[in-house]
Amino acid sequence: MTQTATQLTPSAQEEITTALNQCLSETVVTTMLAQNFHWNVKGMAFGPLHALFQEIYEDHFAGQDDLAERVRALDMHAEGQLAKMLDRSKVAEADGLQTDREMIELLATAQETVSKTLAGLGELAAGHGDTLTEDLAIERGRTHDKFAWMLRSHLQ
Template structure:
């Protein structure tokens, strides 16, 4: 049965918010990673990758807000410090000195990481009857799997 966020136990809200903060952190780091690669990509596929990287960071920027607002709807604190996000994230920063192929591989793996994190969030939310968070996690997970597929296609 679906429970409004206000009816979830305090422990459930905290646990779900923690998983949401993990998702926000990984999404934020990947947003900057995609923007960094957008600025610095070179090579024969420049135009296509430049556009794809921009599509990714623009999507992810909005996603950060959607995920963080869900945390606030649970009446929990959304992590807003970059240092905190970097420390929490399983996705690592890169300096943009990679080849176009390396950039694609790094972003593909970041998409897979976020999709897995969101899968765990969805299961956690479902176990607590929080279908709104579960739905958000499923929707975002689908998006990240699609981006992973699009990036994988560039690698052949």
Template sequence: MTQTAQTLSTDATTQIADALNQCVAETAVATMLAQNFHWNVTGMAFGPLHDLFQKIYEDHFVAQDDLAERIRALDVYAKGTLAGMLKRSKISEADGVPSAEEMIRLMKEAQETLAETLAGAGELAASLGDTLTEDLCIARGQTHEKFAWFLRSHLA
């Protein structure tokens, strides 16, 4: 049975919000990763990579807000501390300044992780009757898969 934020059980909203908070954490870490790479990329592919990393962090900044606002629509608080996000995230910060190729590989892995996390959150939401959250997760997951494809293409 399809439900809205107001008709979901407390247990359902808690589970969905936890999954979405995981998505927010990983999106936030990936945002900063992309911005760091945007600032620091060098080499023959500087221009296209500089632009791609900017597209990624700009997309992710908006996505963080969309995901957090869905948590709030569920009447749960979004977990917004950087330390908490880093602790929860399956995506890690990069140590030092990696090579351009390593930046691409790390960002590709981050995009794949985000797609997987969002797919899981979407499946959970669907199983609990929250098609609106499922739809958000599907759309975001597709975006991350597209970014992963772009990045894989640089490594081919």
């Protein structure tokens, strides 16, 4: 049965919020990773990579807001402390000193990591009848899969 945010049990809200905050944390770290690479990329593919990295971080910045607002719609707390996000995230920071190829590989792996976390969120939300969170997870996951494909295409 489909549940709106206010119809979910408190334990369902807590579980879904924990998963949403995990996705939010990984999205924030991946956003900064893309922005860092945007600032620091060098090489023969500078132009297209500079533009692609910008497209990614701009998309992810909007995605952060969507995830955080869903947490708030569940009447829960959206994590906003960077240190806690870094601790929670399965995506690691990078210093921006990588080669363009290494940047692509790191960012593609980050996209795949976030996509997998979002898939788990979608399954969890579906299990609780929270189709709105499930839909958000599917939408964001599809976006991260697309960026992973676009990045990996540069490596072939």
